[in-house]
Each structure stands twice: as C-alpha cells, then as structure tokens.
Amino acid sequence: MKISFDVHLPFVLPYENGIKLVSAYPGAKYSLEFNTYDKAIIINNEMILEEKKCTVISVIVMPIEEFTKDVETDKILRDVVVNTINHLNVLFDALRIDQELNHIHNITIADFPMYIEMFIDEDESPYLYITKPQDIMSSEKKISKEYLMKSGSLMKLRDDHPQIFLVEKFYASAKSRLYREQFIEAIIDLQTSFEIFIRNTHHLILLKKGAKEEELKIASSIRFRKVIEKHIASEFNVKLDFSTSDTPIKDWYNKLYRIRNEIVHEGRVEISGYEAYEALDAYDSVRNYIADLLQNADYLNDTGKVDLSIFKKNNESGVDYETVINNLKEQGIIDKDLEFINFKNK
Incomplete structure (x- = not known):
C-alpha cells in the first residue's frame, strides 16, 4: 500500500x-x-x-x-x-x-x-x-458568563496558590497533549501533576496537625515514594506499596510512573496512544482514590474541595479591584454597566 x-x-x-x-x-x-x-x-x-x-x-x-x-x-x-x-x-x-x-x-x-x-x-x-x-x-460551544467568571477565579488561584493551580494546569496540559497526540509529553505532564498533588496532600495533612513552615520545608525534601508508601499510607491506615498494593496505586505505578521513568531516565522515545490513555485512566483512578481518603477523613469539605485558607498565600497583592474597575470605566476602556467579578477562591 x-x-x-x-x-x-x-x-x-x-x-x-x-x-x-x-x-x-x-x-x-x-x-x-x-x-x-x-x-x-x-x-x-x-x-x-x-x-x-x-x-x-x-x-x-x-x-x-x-x-x-x-x-x-x-x-x-x-x-x-x-x-x-x-x-x-x-x-x-x-x-x-x-x-x-x-x-x-x-x-x-x-x-x-x-x-x-x-x-x-x-x-x-x-x-x-x-x-x-x-x-x-467544540466550535459550537459558547462560553457563558458564569464559566468566564470561573476562569477568572482560576487565574486568581494561580497568583495566590500556585502549588494548587499547577496540579490542574499540568493535568489539563496532559489532556491537551493527548488530543494533539503528543503522547510522551502527555505522560510527563500527568506524572508532574500527580507528584504536585501528592506533595499538596502531604502538606494538607501536616497543616491540619498544626505544622509550621519549617516542618513543611523538611517534608518537601522527603523522597516522593516515601511520602506515599509511608506518610500518606500510615495516615489513612492503607497499604500503598507501589508494586504490591491492591489499591489504584499499583495501576498508576505500572501504567504511568514506570513509563514516565522509562522516558526520562532510560530514553524511551515511543509511546502508543493506547498506553497514553491507559496512563490517563490510571491517573484519574489513583487521584480519585486519594481524594476519597481525604474526604472520608474530613480533610475536604462536602463538595470535595480543600479549604484554601489553610495554605499560605503566595502573595498579598493588596489590589482594590473595585477601584481598578471604576478607573477603567471612567477611562472608557470597559462599559459602565459591566458586571464586577470578585475573584475569590473557596
């Protein structure tokens, strides 16, 4: 042919x-x-x-x-x-x-x-x-005002809590790369998202127990594998051994983590679409599993979200958004009847 x-x-x-x-x-x-x-x-x-x-x-x-x-x-x-x-x-x-x-x-x-x-x-x-x-x-889809407001809230999240935002950024990037059939890059983005998610989970556990900034810095230096197999596993009394666990951690280890390591450390240059989408499924399963552990232990609210106030903000901009909006209206840059969006992360 x-x-x-x-x-x-x-x-x-x-x-x-x-x-x-x-x-x-x-x-x-x-x-x-x-x-x-x-x-x-x-x-x-x-x-x-x-x-x-x-x-x-x-x-x-x-x-x-x-x-x-x-x-x-x-x-x-x-x-x-x-x-x-x-x-x-x-x-x-x-x-x-x-x-x-x-x-x-x-x-x-x-x-x-x-x-x-x-x-x-x-x-x-x-x-x-x-x-x-x-x-x-997708060309038929229109973004409503409500969705635009949510996007603005996520932009504010990036400024206030970049470590939370990056989990979703790399996850969304991975799915975009899958769509563009960049399978190697998708695998790397998925694992990057998961590693940040695990670090955030560990910090959340420590913060709930009253950990100070110095303790969080020390925790950040703990090996990634040890964070999962020892610290998170002991907190929820579950077995999270990478190779023998009967939880979704085993699938994640075989279908995402090992493949990512083969790419980064062994020079693997070919990934099939089937492998890449299996890695996405493994990521979703293990992240949902850990999120369920967090919610069952009251680390998350009723909607499955974390209270961001427990995390230290990256910066305090001190911007008075209403004053900025009013100045823009006076200069004719935006319409005077434009609705003000109050970017708050809950």
Whole structure:
C-alpha cells in the first residue's frame, strides 16, 4: 500500500525545491519531497500582510502489509498521520541539533488543517481525512458568563496558590497533549501533576496537625515514594506499596510512573496512544482514590474541595479591584454597566 499527502509547515526549511529524503524502517518506508508555498500572515480582520515562503512536504508512506492487512482504512490513515508526525519531528530535532535552526519547532496534529487529502495507491479520488474531529464539535460551544467568571477565579488561584493551580494546569496540559497526540509529553505532564498533588496532600495533612513552615520545608525534601508508601499510607491506615498494593496505586505505578521513568531516565522515545490513555485512566483512578481518603477523613469539605485558607498565600497583592474597575470605566476602556467579578477562591 502507498499513501500520499501534503504537510504544510508554518516555517521554511533550508532545502532546495524538489529535493527528496527517503528513509526506511521495519514498519514502513518514507519519501519526503520538499517544496515551498506562500503562507498569508493575518494582521487584523481587514489586513493581510504580504505572503511569506514556507515549506510544504509531499509525503509518501509505504507501510508493510503486516500493518495494513484486514485493518480498516480509517485506522491505517490515522496511524500513518501519527507516525509521519513522529518521523518529521525526528528530522526537525536533527536540523536543530546539526544546523542550529532554532526557528524550527516540532509539529502536532494541531498544525494540520481540519481536513487533509490522502491518496491511496493510484486512486485519483482522494480520501478526505478529518484530523481534528473535536474541533468541529467544540466550535459550537459558547462560553457563558458564569464559566468566564470561573476562569477568572482560576487565574486568581494561580497568583495566590500556585502549588494548587499547577496540579490542574499540568493535568489539563496532559489532556491537551493527548488530543494533539503528543503522547510522551502527555505522560510527563500527568506524572508532574500527580507528584504536585501528592506533595499538596502531604502538606494538607501536616497543616491540619498544626505544622509550621519549617516542618513543611523538611517534608518537601522527603523522597516522593516515601511520602506515599509511608506518610500518606500510615495516615489513612492503607497499604500503598507501589508494586504490591491492591489499591489504584499499583495501576498508576505500572501504567504511568514506570513509563514516565522509562522516558526520562532510560530514553524511551515511543509511546502508543493506547498506553497514553491507559496512563490517563490510571491517573484519574489513583487521584480519585486519594481524594476519597481525604474526604472520608474530613480533610475536604462536602463538595470535595480543600479549604484554601489553610495554605499560605503566595502573595498579598493588596489590589482594590473595585477601584481598578471604576478607573477603567471612567477611562472608557470597559462599559459602565459591566458586571464586577470578585475573584475569590473557596
């Protein structure tokens, strides 16, 4: 089987037009032909800057029969797109290392248009492949005033309690990376979120017991594994041994923590979508499990939230928001009937 399609890059590569690069792997052969196209630069709704030259790569992929026999066309094309992105990113890594082309960045599925034309073998009619089906659905969603107010509250949380905010930031980043099929980065973000969550959990336990700032600093230096297996486990009288526990901690250890360590410490460079989504499920399960332990022990309120007042604020800005809003209204920057949002974290 031969599958061909074009990849329009948002930057230019230093290749002469028409040059080809051919690579062979156990699972497929790749042929890349480099040319240029004109990319328009938008300044505002009415003005378009003169077009700039960018690179378009005409890709031909020839996967081995073992990977395509009795497999649905949609799955074949999806695997081809994902593998091609990985292949191109290795090329971009090499160019940055060898030629110091720092304007070149790795691409994701988000850099592709909504649809791409893919030709299979010698068919004259292209297969219209949808690269981002979620974008079609999300374009119909409108953010209400209530949701915008919640976003403002989260922005304030980042200023006041960054250690709490970062748990959600890395978790949301991981899910976004899964959507863009950046599986390695998703694994790292998930584990980063969980490690901050565990540290926050340990601090919450200590603060509830009256710990002072110096005790919290000492606790922060305790090895991550020891925090879970000894300190949190003893607090709730549960067994949280990474490899033998019959709780969700064992799944998290096998499906997220070990894979993350293989990436960071052993140089693993390939993660399948199946493994990445299994890691997400393991993360959700273990975090919910620990949250249930906290709530059952009255560390959380009835809605499952922590009382943020127990944590020290990162800063006291002293900003009088009502005065700021009134000044902006007087200067005509915002409407006088604009509703004031009071950013408070509860």
